[in-house]
Amino acid sequence: MIDYWKPEAEQGVLGAIMKLALEGDDGGVEDIVGQLSSGDFYHPDNAALFDAIVDCRAQGIPVDAVTLGSIQRDLPSGERVMVYAVTLTRDVPSTANAMTYARHVKDWSVLRQVINIGQQAAAQAVEGLPASSIIEAAHSTMADLRDLQGAGKAGYKRMADVIPVVLNTMDDTLNDRAPPKLSTGLVDLDKLIGHLRQKSMVVIAGRPGSGKTMLALQICQHVAVRGRGIALVVSLEMGEEELTVRAIASQGGIDLRRMEEVKCLDDDEWTRIGAASSQIKESDLFLIDTPGLTVAAIRAEARRLQRNHGLDVLMVDYVGLVASDSKAPNRAEAVGKISTALKNLAKELSVPVLVLAQLNRNPASRPDKKPRSSDLRDSGQIEQDADLVLLVHHDPESEAGQQGVTELILDKGRQAPTGSCLVQRQGQYARFVNFAGDRMPSNEEVEMGRTFASKFKGKRS
Structure with missing residues (x-):
């Protein structure tokens, strides 16, 4: 598979998460973690570190290099978790662009999956599978990307903002403008x-x-x-x-x-x-x-x-x-x-x-x-x-x-x-x-x- 990924975005978002945690900004950490999953990270070390962060939060443990090292000692590459976490926290310039880093990681995750779908379709065509079957399989897989692209768009809203919609619907019904x-x-x-x-x-x-x-x-x-x-x-x-x-x-x-x-x-x-x-x-x-x-x-x-x-x-x-x-x-x-x-x-x-x-x-x-x-x-x-x-x-x-x-x-x-x-x-x-x-x-x-x-x-x- 072609190495379409952004190492600086992956490392930046992980460093920002840990720096926000050290600053006590739990809301900022939650906003970022809620948008991503380990599957969005291309490099195995980054995916493993993100999983360790999620595990720390699930257990109510403060997130820092030491606690992450206690959750998981080594990364897939063999590097120590604590050493890698210290490096990323030190190198991230600022937490101000953390959401932008997260968006880049998500976008590149989607792009890699699109490329993978095309490669799978090409391989199936070489194998001689019917064109209709290849198209259906690709179409079904593409439908799953909806969840990836839509991540982060959900959010809370005031009930007061919904009231006009409800009242307009009632008014349409009263005046026979509502659909049957x-x-x-x-x-x-x-x-x-x-x-x-x-x-x-x-x-x-x-x-x-x-x-x-x-x-x-x-x-x-x-x-x-x-x-x-x-x-x-x-x-x-x-x-x-x-x-x-x-x-x-x-x-x-x-x-x-x-x-x-x-x-x-x-x-x-x-x-x-x-x-x-x-x-x-x-x-x-x-x-x-x-x-x-x-x-x-x-x-x-x-x-x-x-x-x-x-x-x-x-x-x-x-x-x-x-x-x-x-x-x-x-x-x-x-x-x-x-x-x-x-x-x-x-x-x-x-x-x-x-x-x-x-x-x-x-x-x-x-x-x-x-x-x-x-x-x-x-x-x-x-x-x-x-x-x-x-x-x-x-x-x-x-x-x-x-x-x-x-x-x-x-x-x-x-x-x-x-x-x-x-x-x-x-x-x-x-x-x-x-x-x-x-x-x-x-x-x-x-x-x-x-x-x-x-x-x-x-x-x-």
Whole structure:
């Protein structure tokens, strides 16, 4: 790798940290240390010294050459930590430019990674890998640089500065200038959760076959087709053709089994298929079915879509199949990091992210068989990260379950009280409809019942 680095910046920032510590400027030390990591330093000795500084602070020990030498005796080069620390502290001219040194170290760290990405792409091209695979790998890695480039930009602000934003939003709502609220398309579910909120992570969980994928896909379809919004479905389980067939069946009210028997379809069914296909073609409903995607890759695709077309809702099916790009010691910790990354992605994109999750077998042992948030499989971090936890409960052994009655349980809601609502499962059409008591609603009644569609007026910017 080409030696693109700035030794004077790395040594300067380390010397400045130690001089600020000697001067008792703990705030100045915190400002610098909070922006950097040992990975930002090119020279191993500088990276090791920075780690020793962080260790000192974590243990509440004052930072100076002697304490650093007690934390770590030698540097990777063999030089004594205390000797090197004394030299850097003595040679730094002033602490006034400490933040500039830190910015240079960060910039050169990013530059080295950009160069490394290009070198890796060149090596993969020599190996004969497909161009599409090389581009995707490079694109995903570049997405991770967002965190490096954005470091140091976060900070506190007075709540008073946020009040005008809140009041303006309320005024827009009062005067019908606010963008329409995102609806699920199911009346009772909208009443239960309020609406799909920006920056929220909505976990939709259930046992296999409960209908969680059907529900989430239907919500995305409603936003894109009925609401004229923009939805992205990331499916790590189903292929794009299966997802599209389900969307056509749901939109047109065609039996899924009949769609597999093409030669047996009658004229009315072909008409419905044509109408549903036209509606989907005119919508902004996007799909990704690439298996084994990491959160970084999902982020890169979502940001690209948002930049090119916009984005109103993102669906990830499901969290247990998202590939981990960390060296977590176990699966629970890996899934926990993935969950937190998806929560951060919702805030970054400022859209609701529907995260599908599996449940363990605990509900089967309960008398009512109803699931709880604590039944989420793989990691308890999923429940902690979620703004809403919606559990799909369908008991096929009960009389109501045999009639397709499904309970949607809101077991956690940051801005909505817990509760539940009933919906009618129409599995043959791959959809849920508003619950209408003891009778099964007809297709015409289903379409008439989708009253929230009228709230969407044009695409959101």
